[in-house]
Amino acid sequence: MAKLQLHGAFTALVTPFTADGEHVDYEALRRIVDMQISRGINGLVPMGTTGECPTVSHDEHDKVIASVIEYAAGRVPVIAGTGSNSTVEAIRLTQAAKDAGADACLVVNPY
Incomplete structure (x- = not known):
């Protein structure tokens, strides 16, 4: 497995x-x-701190991440927000993001 080299914003x-x-408005x-991407961003983080995670269903959460991966089409890395208050749910979200092709995942520490 190649090591992911992240840089930039x-x-x-x-x-x-x-x-x-x-x-969710998928066309928007x-x-x-x-x-x-056209304005030069180096990567995308769907369902991160500004992604409305608490307001979407689990299925929609997965679909947003998969859609961003599809739309980015390999042009930039995608780090999927997969944090949850539930460890079991965080694991499920992370596996779904991996299956969708995320380059990495962003999770929160358990508390």
Whole structure:
């Protein structure tokens, strides 16, 4: 396994919602990813500190990460936010991010 060499600035992505606030707006998310990359960001962090983790379902959390990985298409590394208050859930989220192709994961220390 090659060691991941990180450098530069990484954006903790916001998670955009539809006008009714009920669903993630995946087209807006695609535009955000493309804008960040086109303007020179070195990497992306979906579902990090600004990713609305507490307000989305577990399935949506996984889908946001998988979508950002798809939209980035290898142009920059993606570090998936997989932290949770539940150790079991953090492990599940991390495995899902790995399966989706995340380059690394961002987790919080248990407390």
